[in-house]
Amino acid sequence: MTNGIISFIGGGNMATSLIGGLIADGRDPASLYVSDVDTAKLEALADTFRIQTSSDNEEAVRLASAVVFAVKPQDMAAVVKGVAVPGKAHRPLFVSIAAGVREPDILRWLGYDAAIVRSMPNTPALVSSGATALYANPFVSDEQRNLAESVLRAVGLTLWVDDEGLLDAVTAVSGSGPAYYFLLMECMERAGIALGLSKDHARMLTIQTAFGAAKMALESSDPPATLRTRVTSPGGTTERALDTLMAGGMEHLVHEALHAAHGRSVELGMEFGRNGEADEEGD
Numbered sequence: 001m002t003n004g005i006i007s008f009i010g011g012g013n014m015a016t017s018l019i020g021g022l023i024a025d026g027r028d029p030a031s032l033y034v035s036d037v038d039t040a041k042l043e044a045l046a047d048t049f050r051i052q053t054s055s056d057n058e059e060a061v062r063l064a065s066a067v068v069f070a071v072k073p074q075d076m077a078a079v080v081k082g083v084a085v086p087g088k089a090h091r092p093l094f095v096s097i098a099a100g101v102r103e104p105d106i107l108r109w110l111g112y113d114a115a116i117v118r119s120m121p122n123t124p125a126l127v128s129s130g131a132t133a134l135y136a137n138p139f140v141s142d143e144q145r146n147l148a149e150s151v152l153r154a155v156g157l158t159l160w161v162d163d164e165g166l167l168d169a170v171t172a173v174s175g176s177g178p179a180y181y182f183l184l185m186e187c188m189e190r191a192g193i194a195l196g197l198s199k200d201h202a203r204m205l206t207i208q209t210a211f212g213a214a215k216m217a218l219e220s221s222d223p224p225a226t227l228r229t230r231v232t233s234p235g236g237t238t239e240r241a242l243d244t245l246m247a248g249g250m251e252h253l254v255h256e257a258l259h260a261a262h263g264r265s266v267e268l269g270m271e272f273g274r275n276g277e278a279d280e281e282g283d
């Protein structure tokens with residue numbers, strides 16, 4: 001089906017950001033459709049964006065060329081199984097943004113050779129600064145790849161991986177990554193206060209410095225290591241601080257932390273798949 005309608009199943013935080021991003025990019029609100037169990041959320045979305053809404057997930061699938069699964073991972077098995085019949089009849093592209101829910105499980109729950117793009121966005125998508133990796137299964141056409149990419153690009157950077165297993169690495173780097181930077185900000189804020197700054201000043205200086213460093217890294221063609229060397233004068237204050245961080249095992253700790261996140265992502269993928277099997281046994 002190629003009528004250009006994009007449906008969202010689940011009208012929460014991420015769907016709201018994606019819909020806002022698509023409309024800001026010039027997409028006609030009449031081509032967007034959202035279904036959710038919460039009618040108050042649907043009314044708010046219709047008021048804000050003038051899009052079509054419904055509490056009927058099957059209708060959302062019947063109408064669309066592309067359907068975005070934007071429900072919590074633990075709700076995915078029931079939601080996906082609930083739209084398998086109209087999916088098989090109408091053959092839309094399915095795009096999942098549910099963290100940790102694997103393509104083979106979605107395919108099994110749908111029960112036919114469905115075109116599925118699985119993506120791993122991160123929380124800064126909520127402020128149009130997300131980083132999303134996408135994986136397409138073999139049933140996705142080039143046109144459908146472009147459509148899926150355009151949805152996620154509305155809220156930030158996108159890139160493709162050829163191996164779905166790499167989404168666990170993506171989860172460790174960018175999925176969980178915002179929290180690593182928040183932790184560093186918390187530590188810097190507390191250290192600034194200990195050095196005599198007011199809480200407000202320590203926070204403002206920390207956050208603006210994080211933003212400035214990220215902007216420099218984004219806008220420069222040099223890698224972060226070169227930028228770091230450039231701002232580190234021999235015998236200066238920055239060098240003294242960086243020596244302290246490295247002596248304390250910063251590099252090793254970051255390596256360990258990302259490996260731990262990767263391992264948990266693999267475990268969660270297996271758990272979400274098993275949740276669906278438990279439902280199947282109960283069916």
Ligand SMILES: NC(=O)c1ccc[n+]([C@@H]2O[C@H](COP(=O)([O-])OP(=O)(O)OC[C@H]3O[C@@H](n4cnc5c(N)ncnc54)[C@H](OP(=O)(O)O)[C@@H]3O)[C@@H](O)[C@H]2O)c1
Nearest residue numbers: 010011012013014036037070071072073098099121122123
């Ligand atoms: N938020 C992020 O920063 C972020 C980042 C990366 C990935 N993600 C992924 O994005 C997905 C959505 O996250 P979110 O933060 O947008 O969640 P959310 O705000 O909780 O939105 C999910 C919505 O789906 C609704 N829902 C539940 N069951 C449904 C059903 N059977 N049919 C239709 N709608 C149903 C929920 O209603 P109720 O609240 O009434 O249950 C809720 O309105 C998750 O899978 C998450 O892993 C989110």
